[in-house]
Amino acid sequence: MRTILLLVVSITFVIQSYSQTSQVITGFEKDKNRVTISLDDGSKMRLKFLDGENIKFWFSPDGLFERNNASFAVINESFDQDYSIEVNQSSTNLEVFTEKLRVIIYKDPFKIQIFNKYQRLLFGDVDLQPYWIDGTLVKTTKKLRDDEHFLGLGEKTGDLDRRGKSFIMWNSDKPCYSEIEDPLYKSIPFFMSNYNYGLFLDNTFKTKFDFGKEVKNELSFSAPAGAFIYYFFYGSDYKEIIKSYTRLTGQPIMPPKWALGWSQSRGMLTNENLTREIATEYRKRGIPCDIIYQDIGWVEGLQNFNWRNDRYDNPREMLSDLNKQGFKVIVSQDPVISQETKAQWQEAHDKGYLVLDDRTELAYDMPWPWGGNAGVVDFTKPEVADWWGNLQQKTLEDGIKGFWTDMGEPAWSNEESTDRLHMKHYLGMHEEIHNVYGLTWDKVVTEQFEKHNPNQRVFQMTRAAYSGLQRYTFGWSGDSGNGEDVTDGWENLANQIPLGLSAGMGLIPFWTTDISGYCGDITSYEEFAELYVRWLQFGVFNPLSRAHHEGNNAVEPWLFGEKAEHLAKQAIELKYQLIPYLYTYAREAYETGIPILRALPIEFPKDEKAIEINDQFFFGEKLLVAPVVQENVSSRKVYLPKGIWVDFNNPTKTYKGPVTLDYRVSLETIPMFVEEGAIIPKMPVMNYIDEVENPAMIVEIFPSETKESSFVLYEDDGTSNNYKKDEFSKTKIHLGKKNENYTIKVDRPIEQNFYSIKRNYVFQIHLVNKPKNVLINKLKLKKVDLKTLETSQNTNFDLSGYHYDKEHQLLCIKTPDTKLAITIEINK
Structure with missing residues (x-):
């Protein structure tokens, strides 16, 4: 009897829960290309049809459709300015038909389902409580099919397929991150499904995505505050979806052509003599190189853009001499003013250019990894732009060719650093600005560069960013590698491949890993040589190829022995030969957003095995590359999709796909394949591009x-x-x-x-x-x-x-x- 009573109570609770949380449509209004739906709890849902394939959803708990700031990411909703919809109403639902979609909005209980024109369900709410409200938090839950898979979310670790995993958007400084660590440096809340749709959640707060981890057959995403706006993109394949996302958030800028060459860096590459020595060695050894980086130690004080006179005798002369040898120099920026840089800190403080502490209304006292405590520059304040632009222009006039904007999370502001939430920016509190802080900085850097240097192409590479970064900057994957044992970084290397492919699908087509991995002391160059060569053999296919390592751990090719130097030179020369091919796809990335490094599903969306492949990629459309990412192996598995494939290294050999090869390799081998009929433009090897x-x-x-x-x-x-x-x-x-x-x-x-x-x-x-x-x-x-x-x-x-x-x-x-x-x- 007691069991029956408990069962009745339980059933009653479920019924009450359903009636209390399920929303019911009480009315709707249509205006040209949008329909606004009123719900019985006072909330509203607005659907705006950008055209017949792309829809903006805005769920408002209070029904007001207001937001604190305009979108940081979206710059164009005018896909079809003349687009108009008709809403068909029945007793149970509302329906909107487009050329490609059928959208059904159910009245009681409220839910939305989107079908293609053949009545295949693409995207649909769960039956019970599809929108859950808890104070300012909004969470929506969608149905997940058994055979549904997901790509995207930008620079995230792990397998390409996001199914069964969850992720957080909170830009985080994660040195020596593992292959499963989340979150990382960038927040790109855009993903795609093999059910022919993509989705972008336009919310800068600490959003969360769950692809069936918590509940196997449910997809959910949520935001703790802010306007709950997301965009639905329909496409016949992933390329079409990426094009729509690009149209919404902007085209990726193209880097200067020389930026596609080889780059050399290290943490302590911060003085004139060392810079000149490295340049001399590259030219003496005939290894192509276009760029030498200077890390943050180049600057006298954070961040006054003055050269350290104890490390640089004559910066202008150095830059001029290097330029004559074909080298471009890139210097680091940090987004702070150190309190030890007294004059500049006082100027920034007095002008109100620093982020405030909401508890004191004084400049927030930010601990910084070097240079002492600092003030965080408030790039959301309009007056800051010209001030910063004048500062950075000093080094550009000296002869540097660009910047890498480092530590823009800002550093030491991870999830556990809750005190940072007291930071008050001009455009809002830190919980809203955190994920776009790096983006606002990159925007200032590029716009000021173009203001001071008309019609010159900017070079700027960033670590922390949000959707829309492609309009201003390029990217690298931060501090990868094994900090405990640098020679044991094989999993870290392997993880850089799917991470880079996912970055590309998040509109970061111009990207690099830190070749060699950033983390770990190199105590034996002989022991590290194999991993260095393999990392480099992957890295030459990064559109921006940069060798970089922490501290004074040098990673120039000749340090790893004659054989490693020979193989490094061989791989770098291959990259230079492929520059015309790469530059062609750089233009395609600008026009369409389609990445240069392409996961196999981008080119073979119907191949069910393609989404399982995490360790190979297309370089452009024609070259299939399968880098070796395991230690001391004589073969590796290579998957070739449907078609006739030619071994790029031995063109007398062909293979009919789909097939998985047990491909023989030595340390010299980079497995590469082209489909029969491929045409590959190349150039002669030269010391630097346009030599x-x-x-x-x-x-x-x-x-x-x-x-x-x-x-x-x-x-x-x-x-x-x-x-x-x-x-x-x-x-x-x-x-x-x-x-x-x-x-x-x-x-x-x-x-x-x-x-x-x-x-x-x-x-x-x-x-x-x-x-x-x-x-x-x-x-x-x-x-x-x-x-x-x-x-x-x-x-x-x-x-x-x-x-x-x-x-x-x-x-x-x-x-x-x-x-x-x-x-x-x-x-x-």
């Missing part, structure tokens, strides 16, 4: 027996912002086959206020058999010895000819780039 005045455009081609293919080469001046005005050259290169003969067509370039340099084309075509003859524009080419072709590729613009290398099964064709259409016929 050679008229470098040949080398085009490597992997012919297909069954399909045609093409590549559109992108070029611009590489340094100005004219790319934003569409001043560029695009050249389409096409490969076809007819009657056993191959035809290569190079279209006349589309040139818009930019003209490519005088040069030669060098075509490298992988052919099993020697051709019978080669014709260019119907004229037969002469055979030329290989040495003549190679030595004349950058200088002789009159010589045309071809050579077939039987041993390597490679046909090499050289011809001047006349800026006219070229047709090459290769007859077997």
Whole structure:
């Protein structure tokens, strides 16, 4: 009897809970492209249709639709300014039909479901209490399908697939973070589902995401305060979803072309003599390098932008000399003014440029890792921008080429640092500003750079950021590596691959890991050499490749022994060869937001195995890379999706996918594959980008027996912002086959206020058999010895000819780039 009574009480409680928490629609209003729904508890939900595929949701507990600040991330909601909806009402629901979607809004209890036009459920609320309110906190819960998987949330650790995990958005300084640690430095509350939708939660507070960890078949996300706004993006694949997110939050800026070269750094690289020595060694050893970084010790006092006169004899002369050698120097910034930098701290304090303590209304006293306690610069205050811009311009006029904005969480402000919540910024309390603090700083740095240096392309690389960072800055993954035992950092290296791929899907296409890992003392360069080489072999495929390590732990390639130096040089040279290919995809990233480092599902969204692959990626669209991330192995598993794949290192070998290979490797090996038909533009190896005045455009081609293919080469001046005005050259290169003969067509370039340099084309075509003859524009080419072709590729613009290398099964064709259409016929 007692058991029955308890059961009745329990059932009664559930019924009461349902009736108390489930919301019911009491009315709605439609205005052009939006519908506002009133609920019986006084809350309201507003749906704004940006077009037929993208919808803004705003749930307001008090029904007022007010927010403290305009969005820090969203800059464009005008997807279709003339878009209008019709709301169909029945006794049980409201319905909105678009060209691609069917949105059903149920009245009692209130919930929303979104279907595609074929009635497949894409995204839907749970039946009971889809929106839960607790004071200022709002949480929404959605149904999760058994076969649903998720990508995204930016720079997060762990597997690419977020299913079964939960994450927090709270920018955190996490040195030597593990492969499962969360949160990290950046907050990108944007993710995508294999059910063809993406979602961006536009809330800067400490938001949380749960992808079925707490409740297996429920997706939930919440915010403790602030406007509860999220955007739903529909797309036929991940690329379409990323394009919509890019349209909403802005295009990624392109870095200067030289920024895609190799970079050298270390924590104590903070003096003139050492900087000059490193530059000399790079040039003496013939290892390409474009950038040398100076860490925070370069500055006299945080952050007055004055060089330390005990470490730099003549900074301007140093920078001028390095520039003549092809080196650009990047210096670090911190977002604080040390109390020990008395004059500047007093100036910032008196002008009200520092974040306040809400308990005292005085400048917040921030402990800082170096330089003593400091004041935090309030970049949300408009007057700060010009002041900071004038300060940073001093070093730009000295000759530096850009900045890396470090410690912008701000440092030592992690979840446990609750005292930081007393920080009062111009635009709000720290709980709201924390995640966007780095973003507001990066915005000032870039806008001030462009104000003082008109039409120059900014270089700025940041650690802490929020959605929208791509409009101002680039990224690196912070302090990775094993601080306890630097030689045991293999898992840390392996984790950088999915972390970097996820960063790219969060609109950080220009990204790097700290090559070698930041953490750990190097006590034996011999013992660390293998891990260094493997980290570098992954790092050369980072769009921004920077070797960096903590303290005075040097990580220049020649320190790890002759073999490691040789392999490092080989890998860095490969990166330089691929610069034209990489730069083309840099432009695509600018136009579309599609990353350069691409997780396999980006290119093969229907391949169910692709989302399980965490240790390989596409570099651009054509190159599949599978770095070795395990110690002392002779083989590694490589998954090849559907298609015919050519071994880039040995083009005589092909594989039919889908297939998992047991691929043989040595320390020299970077497993790389291209699909048959791939066209890869390259350049000659040089010490730094643009060192050679008229470098040949080398085009490597992997012919297909069954399909045609093409590549559109992108070029611009590489340094100005004219790319934003569409001043560029695009050249389409096409490969076809007819009657056993191959035809290569190079279209006349589309040139818009930019003209490519005088040069030669060098075509490298992988052919099993020697051709019978080669014709260019119907004229037969002469055979030329290989040495003549190679030595004349950058200088002789009159010589045309071809050579077939039987041993390597490679046909090499050289011809001047006349800026006219070229047709090459290769007859077997």
